[in-house]
Amino acid sequence: MAPEFDQMLRRWYIGQLVLILVVTLIQLLLTNQGVAFPGGGMLMIIWLLNALWPAIEDQQQDWRRLRHVNYYVQTVLQFMLLPIMVGNLIDLVIKLTPLDEQGLIAVGMAYLVVGFIPIGYVVTAKIQSLVGRILVLISAIFSGLTGAQITLFVLPVLKVPAAFNMIGETGILGAVGFVLTVAVLMRAWGFHGVSWRFDHQAKTSLVSLIILAGLLFSLWNAFSTGANWATTFTQWDFSLHNATWKMFLSGLEPGIAEEWLYRYAVLTLLLAAFQKRRFQLAWSVGLSGALFGLWHFTNAFVGQSLSATGEQIVFAATLGWFLAVAYLYSGSILVPMAIHAAVDSLSMMASGSQTMAVPGAFEWQTIGLTFVVFGGLTIFFLTGARRKVILQRVDQGLRFI
16 A cells, blocks of 8 residues: 555544544533443543554564454454444534534445445454454454444434435445445455456357356346246246335345455455465355355344245355356456346345245255256356466456555
8 A cells, every 4th residue: 555545544543533532432421411431431441542553553563462353353343333433423413513413414324435444454454364354354344334324323312314214224335335445455455456347358258158147047036936847937927026226225235245245355365365276266266155155144143034044045155156257257346246236136126025935845946956057157167268267367366466
């Protein structure tokens, strides 16, 4: 990073911390006539000192293990709590000024799109472990950012308009913030940026095959009404039972954020980790897809049945492998983003639900077909002349700066 950019982010980080501390102390002082101030204030000051540590250390050798633990602790705390702190600031400004509440909430939502960037650059960038990097990306950073706007509304004193609440629930602004924050973080870790343009060495016919396969699957997954093999490709209902902005944006959010996470950040980290291994591509694509699948187990905690979650894990892992080779071969992250967004948006608007229903025997059979088709396409693109195109791309664009 350029020295000017480095200094700007460090000053931004420190200023943000100090503002959070001041606002929190004032809120504590105003709460119950200051009864909560002594204990709460002391905890905030201790937290501030630990949070400032990554910003002011200069090649320190002392307390190495403690500093590394602090990187993880501060990453988790700040990515989880920043929206609440911003909410406290909005509440304080409302109390002390005549400014419009809805306008302040809108500003707070917009700030949370960029407010995590200095945290990632100053704190999380110091994490060197491959496993540690992947864990914080798929847990605290992803959850904190995609849920930032809805977490902002946790404070019951804020009167949030229905439109704002809908946008927060979809996570679409959080997805944009995730893209920006992780882009800066990956640069800080020493990696090139994501690729947007199609690779000129990739055959147009094979790129078209990828896009066509993704489009046909999106349509079949959303609109096929057949209940057996005799009808699954012949019976269709192209009705959108819940074609709302909420459903569309809820499907667009994973197409952006999850692809940026797994097909760019996680896949790039794995490619670098396995760069000296003979089966670098197979290990990287396989593990990134497996992690993508297993990550969907969290849906079981929001009311989805275990059988539906198990089906989703297998499906997501298989689709993840295909989307990984779609990105690596085509050269453009827009390809897997578009396919993923189409799959989720169309299925949500067609079914009217954001969770999967309990699968029957035939649904498991279709998962088997999906596994065979996408697994076969993955193997196809990881072998022969396609493999050479991907390897050249990895050598030129996806490894260390």
